[in-house]
Amino acid sequence: MNKIPFVTKEQVAEIAKSYPTPFYLYDEEAIRANARELYEAFSWNPGFKEFFAVKATPNPYLLQILREEGCGVDCSSYTELLLSEAAGFGNGEIMFSSNETPVGEFTKARELGAYINLDDVTHIPFLQKECGIPETVCMRYNPGGIYELENGIMDNPGDAKYGCTEAQMVEGYQKLLALGVKNFGIHSFLVSNTIAEDYYPTLARTLFTLAVRLKEKTGAHIAFINLSGGIGIPYRPEDEKVNIKRVGEAVRKVYEEVLVPAGMGDVALFTELGRYMMGPYGILVTKAIHEKHIYKEYIGVDACAVNLMRPAMYRAYHHITVLGKENAPADCLYDVVGSLCENNDKFAIDRKLPKIEIGDYLVIHDAGAHGYAMGYNYNGKLKCAELLWKPGGKVQMIRRAEQPKDYFATFDFSDMMKPYLS
Numbered sequence: 001m002n003k004i005p006f007v008t009k010e011q012v013a014e015i016a017k018s019y020p021t022p023f024y025l026y027d028e029e030a031i032r033a034n035a036r037e038l039y040e041a042f043s044w045n046p047g048f049k050e051f052f053a054v055k056a057t058p059n060p061y062l063l064q065i066l067r068e069e070g071c072g073v074d075c076s077s078y079t080e081l082l083l084s085e086a087a088g089f090g091n092g093e094i095m096f097s098s099n100e101t102p103v104g105e106f107t108k109a110r111e112l113g114a115y116i117n118l119d120d121v122t123h124i125p126f127l128q129k130e131c132g133i134p135e136t137v138c139m140r141y142n143p144g145g146i147y148e149l150e151n152g153i154m155d156n157p158g159d160a161k162y163g164c165t166e167a168q169m170v171e172g173y174q175k176l177l178a179l180g181v182k183n184f185g186i187h188s189f190l191v192s193n194t195i196a197e198d199y200y201p202t203l204a205r206t207l208f209t210l211a212v213r214l215k216e217k218t219g220a221h222i223a224f225i226n227l228s229g230g231i232g233i234p235y236r237p238e239d240e241k242v243n244i245k246r247v248g249e250a251v252r253k254v255y256e257e258v259l260v261p262a263g264m265g266d267v268a269l270f271t272e273l274g275r276y277m278m279g280p281y282g283i284l285v286t287k288a289i290h291e292k293h294i295y296k297e298y299i300g301v302d303a304c305a306v307n308l309m310r311p312a313m314y315r316a317y318h319h320i321t322v323l324g325k326e327n328a329p330a331d332c333l334y335d336v337v338g339s340l341c342e343n344n345d346k347f348a349i350d351r352k353l354p355k356i357e358i359g360d361y362l363v364i365h366d367a368g369a370h371g372y373a374m375g376y377n378y379n380g381k382l383k384c385a386e387l388l389w390k391p392g393g394k395v396q397m398i399r400r401a402e403q404p405k406d407y408f409a410t411f412d413f414s415d416m417m418k419p420y421l422s
């Protein structure tokens with residue numbers, strides 16, 4: 001199956017008149033439709049709420065769109081809390097799933113009425129000392145060992161720094177009960193970017209059975225269970241999109257089998273998806289500006305790993321479409337590369353693509369999550385703009401491109417740098 005971008009060559013050429021490439025472009029209608037599908041799939045659970053992982057796409061305009069679709073946000077830092085506050089998220093709409101939390105952040109989270117998700121039992125006195133213990137507290141669980149799904153080993157939680165053991169969950173709940181906590185949550189994030197549809201149902205069984213044991217051992221009222229993030233997207237054309245309706249139904253079965261008989265049919269389910277909510281609906285648009293024929297064939301583009309780091313960092317696959325050549329035969333073999341002085345700055349290696357001419361627009365797919373957000377400024381490269389493709393084809397700038405003055409902003413105390421700061 002081919003991946004067809006949501007914009008044409010002509011539309012991109014028009015946008016590029018106002019916003020030079022490279023830029024990110026997000027498809028508002030598709031973001032909304034996907035969010036609605038998720039809510040539909042879990043509508044059997046009255047308390048269901050998705051807390052979008054802000055780290056995936058930290059743009060307040062996109063956060064607002066999700067808020068309009070009923071989503072909350074998941075934050076894990078002070079600035080993510082500020083962004084969420086700016087986008088209008090308040091009481092009960094923020095999950096604060098931090099780890100190794102710096103001093104001061106729990107205070108801000110509490111001020112915003114966020115759910116506090118403690119990464120460890122030792123965070124209880126830390127939280128108490130800093131800003132007191134709220135009425136509702138969540139704790140993050142790590143089952144240890146190896147996490148296996150039907151099609152094999154998925155990850156190695158025993159090696160992960162997150163969460164605490166079951167014994168520590170019990171100890172934590174007891175301490176929190178003694179401190180007056182009324183409602184409890186359970187959270188766990190075990191596998192990242194999986195399109196295996198049994199991930200959520202398997203995790204649900206792990207957490208639901210844990211919830212029953214915690215309730216029996218401590219008497220705590222468990223108000224919600226947070227299945228967290230991790231549902232993947234079809235980066236490769238041959239991958240299939242997770243059927244979220246089927247996943248929702250499978251989780252429902254486990255809920256009815258484990259929680260309902262234990263008298264826990266009032267537990268709300270939360271998710272903290274990032275990639276699944278936004279990944280497929282953002283593209284990075286870039287232009288071919290150089291070609292090079294040495295031991296391999298290279299196409300140099302005006303974006304680089306600063307704009308999208310996943311290929312350089314994990315050798316992640318991102319599909320590429322040459323606009324205007326959607327149906328042309330892919331009979332050339334290219335490395336598509338950026339301008340960093342780093343040989344890993346390659347969006348594609350040995351990729352079969354239609355013949356590329358200088359000036360062609362390339363769409364790098366599935367960049368909507370963990371794309372712009374991971375960007376950095378190596379080589380003094382500046383980050384690009386983010387644009388929103390609105391229903392009807394209007395374009396709204398939702399973040400301007402960086403300018404040199406942004407790169408130098410932290411020298412604002414310096415006379416030497418003053419000429420470059422305006």
Ligand SMILES: *Cc1c(COP(=O)(O)O)cnc(C)c1O
Nearest residue numbers: 053097193229230272273274275
């Ligand atoms: C990163 C993260 C998420 C989102 O992960 P995705 O893979 O984007 O779904 C959710 N919760 C926590 C705590 C995270 O760290």
